[in-house]
Amino acid sequence: MIRVKIRSWTASFRYPTFQSGYQPTLPVPPLSTIQGLLSAAKGEIASFMEVPFVGYVFISEGKGIDLEKIYALGKPVTDVMKREVLLDNTLYLYLPDEWEEHFRKPRFQLLLGRSSDIATVEEIKKVELERKENVPIGGTIVPVSTGLPGIIHALVVEFDYSTIPRRAKLVRPFTILPFPRTDGQKKRQTSKNKIPYDSELGIGVWLHEGLHGEV
Amino acid sequence: MRFAVGIVLIDAPHSALNMLGIDESLADRNVTRVKKLRKGGKSYPYVSPQAWRYWWRKTLAEHFNWELSPLFREQKQVFTAANPIDYPDDDVFGYMRAFKKGNTNITVTRVSPLKNTPLISVLPDRSSVTTDEGYASRHEGDPVPYSQEFYSTVLKGAFSLDLDSVGRFTRIDKAGFKNLLDKDSIKNKELKKEVEEMEKKAEELGVQMNRKEWLMPSNIRKKRASETIKAIRYFLGGAKQTQYLTDVTPKFVILAMFEGGINPFISNVVYDDRGEIKLDNEAIISRILEFKDLLNPKKVFIGKDKSFMREWEDALKKVKEELEKDKIEVVLTTVGDAVEAFAKEVEAYYG
Numbered sequence: 009m010i011r012v013k014i015r016s017w018t019a020s021f022r023y024p025t026f027q028s029g030y031q032p033t034l035p036v037p038p039l040s041t042i043q044g045l046l047s048a049a050k051g052e053i054a055s056f057m058e059v060p061f062v063g064y065v066f067i068s069e070g071k072g073i074d075l076e077k078i079y080a081l082g083k084p085v086t087d088v089m090k091r092e093v094l095l096d097n098t099l100y101l102y103l104p105d106e107w108e109e110h111f112r113k114p115r116f117q118l119l120l121g122r123s124s125d126i127a128t129v130e131e132i133k134k135v136e137l138e139r140k141e142n143v144p145i146g147g148t149i150v151p152v153s154t155g156l157p158g159i160i161h162a163l164v165v166e167f168d169y170s171t172i173p174r175r176a177k178l179v180r181p182f183t184i185l186p187f188p189r190t191d192g193q194k195k196r197q198t199s200k201n202k203i204p205y206d207s208e209l210g211i212g213v214w215l216h217e218g219l220h221g222e223v
Numbered sequence: 224m225r226f227a228v229g230i231v232l233i234d235a236p237h238s239a240l241n242m243l244g245i246d247e248s249l250a251d252r253n254v255t256r257v258k259k260l261r262k263g264g265k266s267y268p269y270v271s272p273q274a275w276r277y278w279w280r281k282t283l284a285e286h287f288n289w290e291l292s293p294l295f296r297e298q299k300q301v302f303t304a305a306n307p308i309d310y311p312d313d314d315v316f317g318y319m320r321a322f323k324k325g326n327t328n329i330t331v332t333r334v335s336p337l338k339n340t341p342l343i344s345v346l347p348d349r350s351s352v353t354t355d356e357g358y359a360s361r362h363e364g365d366p367v368p369y370s371q372e373f374y375s376t377v378l379k380g381a382f383s384l385d386l387d388s389v390g391r392f393t394r395i396d397k398a399g400f401k402n403l404l405d406k407d408s409i410k411n412k413e414l415k416k417e418v419e420e421m422e423k424k425a426e427e428l429g430v431q432m433n434r435k436e437w438l439m440p441s442n443i444r445k446k447r448a449s450e451t452i453k454a455i456r457y458f459l460g461g462a463k464q465t466q467y468l469t470d471v472t473p474k475f476v477i478l479a480m481f482e483g484g485i486n487p488f489i490s491n492v493v494y495d496d497r498g499e500i501k502l503d504n505e506a507i508i509s510r511i512l513e514f515k516d517l518l519n520p521k522k523v524f525i526g527k528d529k530s531f532m533r534e535w536e537d538a539l540k541k542v543k544e545e546l547e548k549d550k551i552e553v554v555l556t557t558v559g560d561a562v563e564a565f566a567k568e569v570e571a572y573y574g
Binding site for chain 2: 016071073093112119123124125129167171173
């Protein structure tokens with residue numbers, strides 16, 4: 009498989025539960041953002057149907073709150089909304105080899121969230137992940153069935169773009185695991201089962217495989 | 224496919240270009256803060272991406288006489304006209320307009336061909352931000368104290384313009400791809416008339432109108448794309464200009480065209496070294512060489528204002544030397560000349 013290293017100055021991932029006047033960001037991208045990245049690289053809407061597996065590790069160095077003027081529904085005046093933004097981000101994508109050509113020459117600009125979150129490919133390399141027990145997982149989302157502790161959200165796996173506006177095609181509950189930085193966090197987010205391990209980053213990589221043919 | 228990408232540095236020696244407003248967490252509520260992002264134990268002032276876009280749009284209107292798409296209210300929401308034929312800023316900056324007239328509910332969206340990051344301070348707040356204590360007073364009655372933050376730093380920003388998408392409007396029934404409405408699918412008379420007028424105008428201009436896509440004549444696409452680039456040297460805008468008078472025209476730019484949606488300068492090409500702003504020429508060289516295959520033409524434009532960071536000059540000569548060994552031409556000049564020369568390359572793309 010290949011590992012694509014993507015970097016951006018800013019990123020924002022829509023928090024699924026709506027909050028009035030405040031838009032927080034998820035600490036890691038949901039699968040639908042990954043679908044968006046794959047689509048932008050390929051130049052056409054990609055579906056996980058065609059991708060046998062995908063794994064990712066997202067690391068962010070900081071955070072901030074931006075103010076945005078919005079024109080709210082049903083209100084004649086403009087309003088100011090707070091929006092959370094992640095700073096200096098790295099996303100490692102683990103993909104089948106055939107994706108290398110798309111990420112070498114992406115058809116559209118790669119974004120980690122909104123149009124201001126321009127990202128760039130910094131490195132593409134072939135990696136072999138050894139399956140190991142008792143390794144920490146993080147910077148990703150995992151199915152709730154793994155039993156790992158974390159915040160649970162119903163997240164969109166994939167969007168259907170054939171309707172306007174786009175429609176969520178598949179929504180599933182996931183446990184959100186931020187990238188573990190402290191020993192305590194690593195310990196909490198350790199999986200007892202054998203999972204692929206990236207020894208360079210020192211992190212277990214959850215490969216979303218079941219999506220193949222299911223979406 | 225071709226993308227015009229770059230990085231700009233804006234020198235802000237005493238500035239407060241984008242404010243967060245009153246700090247509500249303080250008991251006094253009289254401190255106005257600048258916008259900041261947090262990283263590790265440090266904070267970095269920034270200008271939000273939408274503020275920078277606003278400057279960009281305004282510059283195009285003032286220096287290139289762009290007639291900006293009007294804002295109008297409909298169903299208590301505000302939209303631009305969503306008419307990229309008449310309004311170049313709708314074309315270049317994109318739009319979303321949720322149409323709902325009578326029983327017709329048709330939404331058009333256009334992904335912006337021009338994308339930009341925020342402008343982020345290279346220096347953290349502890350070496351750039353200060354709080355100014357002010358008093359509102361006319362020497363009669365009690366003076367009212369207030370404080371406001373401002374900074375002294377260099378802001379970095381990156382952008383990417385999708386040259387293929389400028390003047391190309393898709394009409395596919397997919398979310399994000401429906402840039403224009405089809406008059407046959409509209410029942411509402413008023414809306415139908417609006418679309419018919421746009422079609423008439425498009426015909427007059429010589430737009431190639433296919434069922435799935437409209438393509439503007441190359442001279443219009445060329446004008447829109449190159450003026451978007453040329454505007455870089457004239458940027459105007461920013462808050463608190465009365466008190467700080469910041470010149471927001473970039474003092475340093477790196478510009479290049481790539482055949483892929485990447486911007487290799489979104490990386491640490493400038494960095495903070497104990498309060499000093501340094502240029503990492505090795506990073507610039509390696510990032511460009513990494514994407515050498517996609518670089519087209521094999522040219523990189525670097526512009527620097529003479530008085531800005533004089534100590535970078537040797538490092539930049541090294542960039543030129545090293546890249547020219549790999550047959551990449553490096554145009555090392557002033558910001559104005561670099562932008563103009565780059566705009567010419569952008570024009571050449573449209574033939």
